[in-house]
Amino acid sequence: MSQKTDVKQGTLALMVLKTLEVLGSLHGYGIARRIEQISGDLLSVNQGTLYPLLLKLEQEGSIDSDWGASENNRRARYYRLTKAGRRHLQSELRDWQQTTEIMARFLSARSEELS
Amino acid sequence: MRALRRAWLRGWTFITRRSGDQRLREEVEQHLALETEANIRAGMTPAQALRTARMKFGPVEAIRESYHSEEGLPAMETILQNCIFAMRMMRKSPAFTAVAALTLALGIGATSAVFSLIQGVLLTPPPYDKPDQLVLVSAVRTDKQKMDSARGWAAQQWMDWGKDATSLQGVAGYGWTFNFLVRNDGSQSMQGMEVSKDYSRLMGLKTAAGRGFEDSDFAPGPVKAIVLGYEFWQRAFAGDPQIIGKTIRISRWDTPPTVIGIMEPGVRFLPSPGAAKEPNYDVNAPVDLWVPIYPDPKNLKDPGWNVVARLRDGVSLQKGQQELAVLTARGALSEKTFEGFQPQLQTVKDEMNQDGQRILLPLLGAAALVLLIACGNVAALLLVRGLQRQQEYAIRIAMGMGRLALVRLILTESLLLAILGGALGIGLAFGAVTLFKMIAIHAVPRLDSVHAGSAVLVWGLVAAVLAAFFAGIFPALRVLRLDPMEVLKSAGPKGTAGVGERRLLRAVAMLQTSLTLALLVGAGLLIRTMAKIAVVPSGYSTGQILTMSVTDVQNGSTWSSFHHHALERVAAIPGVQYAAFAWGVPLTGNNWPATIEIEGQPPAVKESDKTALPMRAVTPDYFKLMGMAQMNGREFRSTDDDKAPKVAIVNHAFADRFFPHDSAIGRKLWFDGRDKLGITIVGEISDGRTDDLTQKASSEVYLPLWQANAFSKHLVIRTTADPRAIVVAVERELRAVDPTAAIENVRTLEQIRDDSLASRTFAMRLLVGFAAVGSLLTLVGIYGVLSLSVVSRRKELAIRCAVGAQHSDLRKLILGEGFRVIAGGVLLGAALAVALSQVLKSFLYEVQPSDPATLIAVGLLFLAVGLLACWVPAWRAEKVDPLEALRCD
Numbered sequence A: 001m002s003q004k005t006d007v008k009q010g011t012l013a014l015m016v017l018k019t020l021e022v023l024g025s026l027h028g029y030g031i032a033r034r035i036e037q038i039s040g041d042l043l044s045v046n047q048g049t050l051y052p053l054l055l056k057l058e059q060e061g062s063i064d065s066d067w068g069a070s071e072n073n074r075r076a077r078y079y080r081l082t083k084a085g086r087r088h089l090q091s092e093l094r095d096w097q098q099t100t101e102i103m104a105r106f107l108s109a110r111s112e113e114l115s
Numbered sequence B: 001m002r003a004l005r006r007a008w009l010r011g012w013t014f015i016t017r018r019s020g021d022q023r024l025r026e027e028v029e030q031h032l033a034l035e036t037e038a039n040i041r042a043g044m045t046p047a048q049a050l051r052t053a054r055m056k057f058g059p060v061e062a063i064r065e066s067y068h069s070e071e072g073l074p075a076m077e078t079i080l081q082n083c084i085f086a087m088r089m090m091r092k093s094p095a096f097t098a099v100a101a102l103t104l105a106l107g108i109g110a111t112s113a114v115f116s117l118i119q120g121v122l123l124t125p126p127p128y129d130k131p132d133q134l135v136l137v138s139a140v141r142t143d144k145q146k147m148d149s150a151r152g153w154a155a156q157q158w159m160d161w162g163k164d165a166t167s168l169q170g171v172a173g174y175g176w177t178f179n180f181l182v183r184n185d186g187s188q189s190m191q192g193m194e195v196s197k198d199y200s201r202l203m204g205l206k207t208a209a210g211r212g213f214e215d216s217d218f219a220p221g222p223v224k225a226i227v228l229g230y231e232f233w234q235r236a237f238a239g240d241p242q243i244i245g246k247t248i249r250i251s252r253w254d255t256p257p258t259v260i261g262i263m264e265p266g267v268r269f270l271p272s273p274g275a276a277k278e279p280n281y282d283v284n285a286p287v288d289l290w291v292p293i294y295p296d297p298k299n300l301k302d303p304g305w306n307v308v309a310r311l312r313d314g315v316s317l318q319k320g321q322q323e324l325a326v327l328t329a330r331g332a333l334s335e336k337t338f339e340g341f342q343p344q345l346q347t348v349k350d351e352m353n354q355d356g357q358r359i360l361l362p363l364l365g366a367a368a369l370v371l372l373i374a375c376g377n378v379a380a381l382l383l384v385r386g387l388q389r390q391q392e393y394a395i396r397i398a399m400g401m402g403r404l405a406l407v408r409l410i411l412t413e414s415l416l417l418a419i420l421g422g423a424l425g426i427g428l429a430f431g432a433v434t435l436f437k438m439i440a441i442h443a444v445p446r447l448d449s450v451h452a453g454s455a456v457l458v459w460g461l462v463a464a465v466l467a468a469f470f471a472g473i474f475p476a477l478r479v480l481r482l483d484p485m486e487v488l489k490s491a492g493p494k495g496t497a498g499v500g501e502r503r504l505l506r507a508v509a510m511l512q513t514s515l516t517l518a519l520l521v522g523a524g525l526l527i528r529t530m531a532k533i534a535v536v537p538s539g540y541s542t543g544q545i546l547t548m549s550v551t552d553v554q555n556g557s558t559w560s561s562f563h564h565h566a567l568e569r570v571a572a573i574p575g576v577q578y579a580a581f582a583w584g585v586p587l588t589g590n591n592w593p594a595t596i597e598i599e600g601q602p603p604a605v606k607e608s609d610k611t612a613l614p615m616r617a618v619t620p621d622y623f624k625l626m627g628m629a630q631m632n633g634r635e636f637r638s639t640d641d642d643k644a645p646k647v648a649i650v651n652h653a654f655a656d657r658f659f660p661h662d663s664a665i666g667r668k669l670w671f672d673g674r675d676k677l678g679i680t681i682v683g684e685i686s687d688g689r690t691d692d693l694t695q696k697a698s699s700e701v702y703l704p705l706w707q708a709n710a711f712s713k714h715l716v717i718r719t720t721a722d723p724r725a726i727v728v729a730v731e732r733e734l735r736a737v738d739p740t741a742a743i744e745n746v747r748t749l750e751q752i753r754d755d756s757l758a759s760r761t762f763a764m765r766l767l768v769g770f771a772a773v774g775s776l777l778t779l780v781g782i783y784g785v786l787s788l789s790v791v792s793r794r795k796e797l798a799i800r801c802a803v804g805a806q807h808s809d810l811r812k813l814i815l816g817e818g819f820r821v822i823a824g825g826v827l828l829g830a831a832l833a834v835a836l837s838q839v840l841k842s843f844l845y846e847v848q849p850s851d852p853a854t855l856i857a858v859g860l861l862f863l864a865v866g867l868l869a870c871w872v873p874a875w876r877a878e879k880v881d882p883l884e885a886l887r888c889d
Helices: A012-023 A028-038 A047-060 A083-107 B002-016 B021-041 B046-057 B060-071 B074-092 B094-123 B155-164 B199-203 B230-237 B317-334 B348-388 B390-398 B403-439 B454-481 B484-490 B499-534 B556-571 B622-626 B652-658 B723-737 B749-756 B758-792 B794-802 B807-843 B852-878 B882-887
Strands: A063-069 A075-081 B134-141 B168-181 B188-195 B207-210 B225-228 B258-263 B289-292 B306-311 B341-347 B545-551 B576-583 B592-598 B611-618 B630-633 B647-651 B668-670 B679-685 B701-704 B714-719 B742-748
Touching: A012 A028, A012 A047, A012 A063, A012 A075, A012 A083, A028 A047, A028 A075, A028 B021, A047 A063, A047 B002, A047 B021, A047 B060, A075 A083, A075 B021, B021 B046, B021 B060, B074 B094, B074 B403, B094 B348, B094 B403, B094 B454, B094 B758, B134 B317, B134 B348, B155 B168, B155 B306, B155 B317, B168 B199, B168 B289, B188 B199, B188 B230, B188 B742, B199 B306, B225 B230, B230 B258, B306 B317, B317 B341, B341 B348, B348 B390, B348 B403, B348 B454, B348 B499, B348 B758, B348 B807, B390 B403, B390 B484, B403 B454, B403 B758, B499 B758, B499 B807, B499 B852, B545 B723, B545 B749, B556 B576, B556 B714, B556 B723, B576 B622, B622 B714, B647 B652, B652 B679, B714 B723, B723 B742, B742 B749, B749 B758, B758 B794, B758 B807, B758 B852, B794 B807, B794 B882, B807 B852
Parallel strands: B188 B289, B225 B258, B611 B701, B647 B679
Antiparallel strands: A063 A075, B134 B306, B134 B341, B168 B188, B168 B306, B207 B258, B225 B289, B545 B714, B545 B742, B576 B611, B576 B714, B592 B611, B592 B668, B630 B679, B647 B701, B668 B679
16 A cells, blocks of 8 residues: 555645535544545545634535534534535536646646647 | 635634634544544454544644634734733732833833933924925035134025025025013013015915915014914913904014914024024024014125025935025125125024934933843843743643744733833833923923823833843744753753853843943943033132023113113122123123124135124123133223223133234224224233133123123122022012013023033933943843852752862852853943944043043943842852752752
8 A cells, every 4th residue: 555645735625525515414534534535545634634624614604514413323513515615616626627637738748749 | 705704704703702612622522433433443452443543633732723723813812812821920920020020111211211302302393394395504614614603694695596596496584583572560582583575485384373474564664563473472472362463562663563473383493593692592492473574675785694495396405505506606706795605505404403313312322222231131031931931831832832832922921021011111201201301401402392192102112012022032032942852851940041041141141231331331421521521610600690681671772771770789789799781691602793803913805704703791890700810901990881982801812812922902903994993902801611611712802881782681690698599689679670671591600501511411310320220230130140050050069069169169150150241241341332432422521432441440340340249149159058959959
């Protein structure tokens, strides 16, 4: 197994929003686990950035949170995407896709194309 | 939108103080529980699972911090929290807080008091429109030689400038005038400005009530319309608006003028160098009276005008000066009386601030040194306390607190301390400004306009913040290098310092010593100056002499009878030894420069070569009264009156200058041409330092008052006992002769002498005060450094003692450390003092700024006193019990 890397700066918000879009409502631990799983355990989510980020997204109105019962019957805080969050996610996705396309084009460029 | 919403929520969270701390804690707990369960499922033991979960989660404290920083307004919150914490720390050690705050208060108080003076005197612009453009045009000799007396311009010259100079927006002429408001119960002097038509417009002056001068007010014949100064209107008429439109009686004006308006408040004189020697001249006073004048077509070539001009936008002083020089030189080609002078431009602002700058800037420097010394002490205190709190800092760092956050916390503590000190200091400064206004009113120009007010508050705050920074930065920066592991491991005795700290503290003490020495040297130089001035042979006696300016305000016909009667009656008062009238009382700046021709001297070819000397006028008993010795010839007699041939007495300096190989007696002087009758010199008296105690006597000519008919003058009385005791009797006798006579400025010659030295005295007192405060602080600082050193070296001292060191050896060890600090500081301070005392140059008399005697005396004195401060710590070192000291570690 290769070395785990931290989530790249600025991409965690997108991952959190996408995770919530796919899985509905989820608590902090769940979000962290899913992201790690989806990355094939290549990413490690730093809790030090996750929880402040969740708060930030909530303050921006992209997500909402409520207390609920977890699988082991504990009180846990569940986060879900709001309408505004969905719009936010769409625009972020568009931006990201554009960025990856541009990056891909650059990285596959050969010298003759650039001259 | 999203950012806005977030900012709003954060602000709201901050204001409502609703923290999500509980929520975060529960979330963290939940997170750890779930992670632990997952780990157990993966096959770990419960303990191992929890540990792994915790390690993966990371430092909770750091997460909380970054969570909080997303939550509210973190900067504000931290500041608030830091403040609350700092206040708690201050309450916990009240003695420390009190000492540190008081120390800072002294420095802050001194600095903000002096700054308030500077703000009021130097930084408050005169109430003129765009004052930077205003320039005074004075006359200097083309060949750069010094003139005996100041000279003005002819109307024809400045009017030409106004017409031809492209660099000027306008030119106005003005003059100083002085008169009396006649009242039946004692008249009141008023000094005023005579101004040409364009003056108000040029300066941008407005009236507070009524109207200003109109063109029709500048007409031939007696003055019909005047404007009163605001302050005089308040003083003499209690601000009565009904006075506008009424006439007032002014001495020697046959037609009573009508008051047409009141000038706006705070308008002061522009300097009139030619009038500077008049008895009532005070350029820093507010103007009492405004009189319109216009150039008389018959006297266009008389050089009696002072000139002010306004430069055009963007024109430099040099350019204006060059243009006026060319115009003046061209004018001099066709007019002989204009020859030999050229204009010199100076901004009104520079001229007004000259004297104030001379005294206030050095004092600001001194106050700043006191503040620095105080900061040094507080920095040392904070450093020591920082050592005591190393454990706390180490724990904070181990818990995940950022170093910068810790620096901020520590700086907050010193800032709070400085603000407390600042509050006390501002209180001190208010008192100090009031005190300065009392003792320095003759020393600092325009001090009357300074009010202890918002300026003190603002400068106090500025000084406090600066102090917090200087005092707090070193102790705060130390935590950047703090190794928490080391500190926590050693858990050693508190309040001791390592070699590095002790070195830093010694450096601070040394710096303080050097700054203090600079202050002490400054004070020492001024003390020596005053001592030298005290033994200056003035040439006259100052004891038991009362002076007052006395003026008969009726028209000329009563002049002679008033003065004769007044002298008779005053001389008859018991306790009066001599009484005389005099224009030219020493140190009042009172003389009357006149252009004269002297027998035996070649007639002047150029106007600028003419001899202009100070004239004085006295009644016969004056020289006896003043104790000025008759050296040659005769005294004045009561028969030397306006019917007798004109006579004069000259002083030795005059005789020496003009008749070096011959007697001056019998020679002649002329005011208006050698073809006239002339004045015969009948006597020679000894020299006196009449203008300035620190200047050698200049050539003087005395005329009999009965022949010179001086309008304004002093009554001088020598008494057998305390001269102030007879003031009431003198006033009664004068009023009996003429109830309307103006009696003002009642002062003893002693007081006049003191006033003439006021700026030096003020600077000396302040410097002595600052130096005393600085010395005290520094001695406390040295004491503190050595005390800490002894405590920190207890173990070392004990070992030394155990292996056979004598008590005296230990004492020498500590005294040696103290000596090195003080001696280093003294040496450094001597160099600093030599550099800094240059600014005192203009206050010194017969003492050089780098006077070695002062340097050595002050250095040795401080070394001696400083070693006294080392005595207690040294004594304590001696008392260290080796057994106890070794056991307690």
